[in-house]
């Protein structure tokens with residue numbers, strides 16, 4: 007079956023969003039961390055994350071999943087020695103070394 011390119015257009019004739027088009031920005035409430043940017047501070051997750059869930063299990067107060075990108079991000083920098091230790095464990099145990107720490 008041959009697909010006519012115009013068959014992929016939306017009902018109003020405008021092109022539908024495709025993989026090469028920018029994602030729509032989801033509205034966020036003011037208290038939500040922005041998963042697309044690094045939370046200022048020492049710990050971060052780079053784009054080599056394979057979404058294995060280990061850091062979110064190890065330091066649930068500090069790491070969360072970005073469902074759009076299917077990877078973890080730092081939602082909050084550690085605020086106690088316990089959280090610091092949990093983040094350090096996540097950094098050491100991440101199977102692809104996607105977690106980094108500045109300083």
Ligand code: SF4
Nearest residue numbers: 055056058059061100
């Ligand atoms: S442990 Fe590493 S690979 Fe696994 S979800 Fe966290 S950052 Fe991603």
